[in-house]
Amino acid sequence: MCGIAGLINTDRSANADVATVRAMCRTIEHRGPDDEGIYVEGNVGLGMRRLSIIDLAGGRQPVHNEDETIWTVFNGEIYNFVELRAELERAGHRFYTRTDTEVIVHLYEDFGANCVQKLRGMFALAIYDQKRRRLLLARDRLGKKPLHYAFACGRLLFGSEIKAILAAAPELAEIDRDGLLHYFYFNYIADPHTAFRQIRKLPPGHFLEFADGELHVRKYWELPRFGTVDPRTEEECFEELEHRLDEAVRIRLISDVPLGALLSGGVDSSAVVALMAKASSQPVKTFSIGFQNADFNETDFARQVAERFGTEHHELIINPDFERTLEHLTHMLEEPFADSSFLPTYFVSCLARQHVTVALTGDGGDELFAGYDRYLVNLRRRIFESIPSWAGRFYRESVYPRLPNGFRGRKFAYNISLPLRDRYIDGISFQCIEIPDRTFLSSEFLAWAKTRVSPAELFRNYFDQAPAADPLSRMQYLDAKTYLTADVLCKVDRMSMATSLEVRCPILDHPFVEWATSLAPRWKFHLGQGKYALKKVAERLGVPPQVLYRRKQGFALPLVHWMRHQFKDGLLAVLLEPRTLQRGYFDEAAVRRLVNEHLQGRFDHSGRIWQLLMFELWHRNFLEVRAAEQLTLSPSGIDERVTAARY
Numbered sequence: 001m002c003g004i005a006g007l008i009n010t011d012r013s014a015n016a017d018v019a020t021v022r023a024m025c026r027t028i029e030h031r032g033p034d035d036e037g038i039y040v041e042g043n044v045g046l047g048m049r050r051l052s053i054i055d056l057a058g059g060r061q062p063v064h065n066e067d068e069t070i071w072t073v074f075n076g077e078i079y080n081f082v083e084l085r086a087e088l089e090r091a092g093h094r095f096y097t098r099t100d101t102e103v104i105v106h107l108y109e110d111f112g113a114n115c116v117q118k119l120r121g122m123f124a125l126a127i128y129d130q131k132r133r134r135l136l137l138a139r140d141r142l143g144k145k146p147l148h149y150a151f152a153c154g155r156l157l158f159g160s161e162i163k164a165i166l167a168a169a170p171e172l173a174e175i176d177r178d179g180l181l182h183y184f185y186f187n188y189i190a191d192p193h194t195a196f197r198q199i200r201k202l203p204p205g206h207f208l209e210f211a212d213g214e215l216h217v218r219k220y221w222e223l224p225r226f227g228t229v230d231p232r233t234e235e236e237c238f239e240e241l242e243h244r245l246d247e248a249v250r251i252r253l254i255s256d257v258p259l260g261a262l263l264s265g266g267v268d269s270s271a272v273v274a275l276m277a278k279a280s281s282q283p284v285k286t287f288s289i290g291f292q293n294a295d296f297n298e299t300d301f302a303r304q305v306a307e308r309f310g311t312e313h314h315e316l317i318i319n320p321d322f323e324r325t326l327e328h329l330t331h332m333l334e335e336p337f338a339d340s341s342f343l344p345t346y347f348v349s350c351l352a353r354q355h356v357t358v359a360l361t362g363d364g365g366d367e368l369f370a371g372y373d374r375y376l377v378n379l380r381r382r383i384f385e386s387i388p389s390w391a392g393r394f395y396r397e398s399v400y401p402r403l404p405n406g407f408r409g410r411k412f413a414y415n416i417s418l419p420l421r422d423r424y425i426d427g428i429s430f431q432c433i434e435i436p437d438r439t440f441l442s443s444e445f446l447a448w449a450k451t452r453v454s455p456a457e458l459f460r461n462y463f464d465q466a467p468a469a470d471p472l473s474r475m476q477y478l479d480a481k482t483y484l485t486a487d488v489l490c491k492v493d494r495m496s497m498a499t500s501l502e503v504r505c506p507i508l509d510h511p512f513v514e515w516a517t518s519l520a521p522r523w524k525f526h527l528g529q530g531k532y533a534l535k536k537v538a539e540r541l542g543v544p545p546q547v548l549y550r551r552k553q554g555f556a557l558p559l560v561h562w563m564r565h566q567f568k569d570g571l572l573a574v575l576l577e578p579r580t581l582q583r584g585y586f587d588e589a590a591v592r593r594l595v596n597e598h599l600q601g602r603f604d605h606s607g608r609i610w611q612l613l614m615f616e617l618w619h620r621n622f623l624e625v626r627a628a629e630q631l632t633l634s635p636s637g638i639d640e641r642v643t644a645a646r647y
Contacts, residue, residue: 002050002061003031003497004073004147005159006126007168008135009043010213014154016045020168025049027163030332031075031497037061039071044128044135048073051357051500065105066094069130072108074101075160076123076145077504079251084118108136113207116220120251120510124160124202134211141221141510142364143191143204143485146493150199156210162199162334166626172198173626177448180336180585180615182455184441185431187338187611188487190458195335204485221510223480223517226466226473230520234536237523240515242537248509249275249360257357260285262348262503263313265301267371267531267538267548268362272506274541276360277309286311287352287359289318289344301547308544314355318347323570330617331625332498337618338611339487340559346495353499363492364507367476367484368516369531370524375475378424379525382471384416392417396434405439406603424475425459428483430611439608440590458482472521559606571613572599580616 005024007016021038025047029036032049039046039062048061062071078084081100084107089095093106100121107115108127113136116125122144127136137158139147149158150165150172157165166173176197182189191201202208205221231237249272253259261273263286276284286306290299299315306313329346352359366372395417403410415426418433426433433456441449459478466477489505496503506512519533526532535548572595574580581588591612598605 002048002073002075003028003160003164004046004048004075004124004126005164006044006046006073007155007157008045008128008210010154010156012043012133014043016040016043018045021045021047023167024157024159024164027167028159028161030500031160033500035060037073039073039128041071041128041130046071046073046126046128048075051502060097061101063097063099063101063105065109070105070108070127071130072101072104072125072127074104074123074125075147076121076125076140077252077502078103078119078121078123079254079509080118080120113138113209113218114220116207122504126158132211134209136207136209137202138207138220139202139204141205142480142489142508142513144489144493144505144508146490147202148194148199149202149208150196151210151215152198156215162194162196163626165199170626172196173623174198175623177445178452178455181449181452182458183336183338183615184611185429185433185455186482187430188483188490189335189337190455190482190486201486223467223477224514226468226477226517227470227520229515229518231523237519237533238537238540241533242540244512244515245271245506245537246275246278248506248512250279251509252360252504252506253279255358258285258355259358259360260287260352260356261311261360262286262352262362263288263302263305263311264362265298265303265305265547266362267535267543268365268507270305270362270543270547271365271534271538271541272360272362273305273309273311274538274543275506277311278541283310283312285352285356286313287348287355288313288315289348289351290315292317292319301550304544304547308542314351316347316351318344326571326617327621329495329498330614331621332494333618334622335618336615337487337490338614339491340610342491342495345491346498349496349499349501349503353501356501358502358504359496360504360506361492362507363488363505364484364513365531365534367479367488368507368513368524369534370472370476370521371530371534372479373530374424374427375472375525375530376528378420378427378475379472381416381423382420385420387417389419396432400432406597420471421460421463421474422456424471424478425456425463429456430608440586440594440612442585442587445585470521472525476517476524559610572609574616575609575612583619585615586612 006021009016018038018040021040025036029049032051035050037048037060046062050061062073064071078100081103084103088103088106095102104125107118116138123140124145124147125138137147146160148162148165152172157168159165174197176195179189179193179195182193189195191203194201206217206219208217261276261284263269263273273284273286288299288302396414400414414432415423418426422433459482462478462481463474466474468474468477492503523533538548539545575591575595581591594605594608597603598609
């Protein structure tokens with residue numbers, strides 16, 4: 001596991017320099033504290049920071065082929081590298097390390113950019129081909145590992161994190177308001193957008209080729225068609241599911257360093273721990289965190305699973321210094337990000353890192369097996385599709401805008417007036433998808449937003465293009481393309497890497513994903529219950545029924561309580577400072593009303609307030625800190641960047 005960064009100049013006579021690449025790598029040292037490697041040749045520079053997992057002594061990067069004409073830096077793990085190495089050796093290739101990274105350069109020699117099709121695992125990689133003067137960037141199929149790039153001022157820059165790019169080109173710290181609009185709609189910024197105008201995320205399942213000054217991004221993988229496989233019996237389905245998931249877990253137990261599991265006490269992580277225990281000769285190390293508020297504490301369920309499978313269990317009830325933690329993490333996130341579960345993800349990663357370097361998780365089960373409550377809610381609301389479309393439009397256009405924000409049933413009526421696709425997207429949005437809500441955004445920002453393509457259009461396109469006929473599968477496809485990669489996996493990667501912990505997700509093993517995607521919907525959602533087949537398999541493996549068949553909690557925080565107590569005199573005051581209210585994004589009176597109504601207990605505005613707070617803390621702890629650092633280095637250029645950042 002590593003962090004990677006680098007650049008290539010369009011002008012071949014413009015040499016890359018080691019100092020720039022080293023500065024890029026320094027910003028991602030937390031991703032790889034064990035080692036640094038740099039390759040600079042002519043107009044190209046590649047760099048990496050290494051967290052040693054496999055071939056601790058000999059796995060240094062960058063790695064090259066036999067005649068040193070192909071070089072790679074790589075972040076991730078390739079789980080089928082032993083088989084690939086054997087095939088490559090039979091074909092005549094010679095290896096000088098035992099690391100999985102080296103198979104990549106030899107695969108590239110034989111297959112070019114299509115080498116990524118051979119890789120089973122999680123990865124973000126860069127390959128430089130000296131002979132063809134070509135740079136290849138690629139990201140794994142589901143987006144477990146991040147990769148950002150910017151093509152500006154005669155250079156292509158790339159990095160595992162945005163801050164690596166900004167280290168080489170601080171002038172690119174120019175806010176993209178379209179990216180911010182995505183955030184205000186969905187609490188995160190979906191691929192390929194970022195918060196910065198000229199910086200993009202390479203989408204999952206894509207590679208980028210750069211040669212002769214031209215950049216081409218191409219898709220190399222897609223989810224298969226949903227619902228094409230329908231096993232004849234439950235036994236056939238459950239047997240196949242268990243076999244495939246067992247293999248996905250086993251191949252992720254390869255490590256030259258201590259390994260464990262993050263155990264939430266939910267279905268997915270419990271099934272993974274059950275299979276780890278089955279495959280391990282020693283007790284599995286498991287890690288759980290909880291809260292003093294019983295409504296948000298799942299440690300009892302995690303403890304039951306740990307006892308059932310005899311794990312070496314570690315748990316922690318957290319009561320952290322939130323102000324200091326949020327200042328640190330909003331800097332690490334680089335973009336505004338309001339999924340509050342990033343905090344428990346960070347704390348459980350801190351706990352695990354005290355004992356292991358690698359941890360398995362249950363991420364992906366909700367998306368693959370329809371575990372989210374919103375699927376059930378949206379399917380139930382199909383009964384409202386009998387409402388005439390003209391009546392729905394009349395309500396949205398003529399009635400809804402005239403009702404007060406706090407009017408009971410206002411948003412519910414808006415939602416059920418929409419057709420199925422838009423109803424689902426509206427349900428996962430913080431803004432009404434056709435008429436942006438005036439809850440807190442300024443009239444100036446809203447006027448600008450009306451001139452732009454709505455962020456909902458990206459989501460509509462995914463829903464419409466889904467390789468599926470039934471509505472449940474279309475919702476799952478949309479979530480896989482947006483929420484899974486840009487929220488769930490982004491959160492897990494950033495928070496685990498902030499502690500130098502490698503996280504592996506067996507449920508998102510791409511052969512398993514392809515098989516699960518193809519399963520008929522009835523094996524995922526049955527009699528109003530999500531994760532039907534996965535729960536049955538977990539039960540077969542011995543996971544206690546009381547863990548499997550209970551109300552879903554999720555990895556959530558008691559925000560409503562914290563904001564009325566712990567945050568009241570500290571963090572919430574940040575939202576009411578002139579510095580916050582005068583940025584131009586927010587309506588001052590609306591923000592004050594939101595905070596006051598929440599503190600008085602009149603309404604629960606915790607989600608909206610958290611979104612605003614995360615935006616402001618990101619603005620201060622990432623944007624303004626970077627601006628201040630640049631002011632020290634280059635006073636003449638900073639004013640323009642700060643102006644752009646403020647609006």
